[in-house]
Amino acid sequence: MDTVLSTRRLRTAAVLLAIVVATGCASQDSGTERAGPASDVETSAGADPAPESTGDEGQHEGHAEGEGxxxxxxxxxxxxxxxxxxxxxxxxxxxxxxxxxxxxxxxxxxxxxxxxxxxxxxxxxxxxxxxxxxxxxxxxxxxxxxxxxxxxxxxxxxxxxxxxxxxxxxxxxxxxxxxxxxxxxxxxxxxxxxxxxxxxxxxxxxxxxxxxxxxxx
Incomplete structure (x- = not known):
């Protein structure tokens, strides 16, 4: 009788442990999706910002800075x-x-x-x-x-x-x-x-x- 009870308790504990592990993995996956890929964040932070358009690009008739x-x-x-x-x-x-x-x-x-x-x-x-x-x-x-x-x-x-x-x-x-x-x-x-x-x-x-x-x- 005691043997049967112990076996049931072990099975119940194993099921609870599996549920906890599965829930934790799901939470981690969901958090990764919200944050976006880590490599993308690093690339964006390290890249030079795109230059703002000043509207003067066409005023120098094709000459780049440092000419004329x-x-x-x-x-x-x-x-x-x-x-x-x-x-x-x-x-x-x-x-x-x-x-x-x-x-x-x-x-x-x-x-x-x-x-x-x-x-x-x-x-x-x-x-x-x-x-x-x-x-x-x-x-x-x-x-x-x-x-x-x-x-x-x-x-x-x-x-x-x-x-x-x-x-x-x-x-x-x-x-x-x-x-x-x-x-x-x-x-x-x-x-x-x-x-x-x-x-x-x-x-x-x-x-x-x-x-x-x-x-x-």
Whole structure:
């Protein structure tokens, strides 16, 4: 009698244990489904957030960040600011003298001046040895882009064969290209290909042109 009772108690305990185990597993499965896969949570937390759209993507005509005149560095709002920067960088550029259109034509010659003058907003001269009369030129940003387009078209038409010999910055230029390139870190504008392997090149605002800085030798 006692043996039969013990056997029944053991069976009952086994059934209760099975129910408890089954219930616990079901709860764990249900909790996993609510939380989602652990790997997905880790991936989402570690991933870079998607960039927000600013609505400006189409304003740069296909140029990525780091291209065009904006990639050339600091810009200046006046000739005084530009001249002060050149003086700080070179220790030269003494006796800055404002100049007008006639001075520019005289400086460049009438044939070459026609390709520069329409786009120049302001210019002055100063002395940086060995240049007794170095030109400092300011463009409005849109005018410098137009200058690139105009020069490229003149080359395509055969009216110009060479690239500009000025050195360009962000909205300005130095008329002595080597001085601007070597001493000031400015860039040449190349719309016709130039075979210099170690040049630092930045795509210009006009397709087919580029800004380039050559190594000082």
């Amino acid at each position: 005149i904006a990639a050339l560095g600091e810009s200046f709002d006046s000739m005084d600011e530009l001249a002060a920067w050149v003086q700080d960088e070179t220790g030269e550029c003494a006796e800055v003298a404002p100049a007008d259109r006639d001075d520019l034509v005289d400086y460049l010659g009438p044939q070459l001046a026609e390709h520069y003058e329409p786009f120049v907003s302001e210019w002055a001269t100063c002395s940086i040895p060995p240049y007794d009369r170095l030109g400092l030129v300011r463009f409005e940003p849109a005018r410098l882009i137009e200058f690139q387009e105009s020069w490229q078209q003149a080359q395509a038409d055969g009216r110009l064969t060479d690239n500009p010999d000025w050195a360009f910055g962000n909205g300005f230029a130095i008329t002595a290209g080597p001085a601007g390139n070597d001493e000031l870190g400015l860039h040449y504008l190349w719309c016709a290909p130039v075979d210099i392997e170690d040049a630092h090149r930045i795509p210009a605002d006009v397709e087919g042109c580029e800004f380039a800085r050559t190594e000082h030798h």
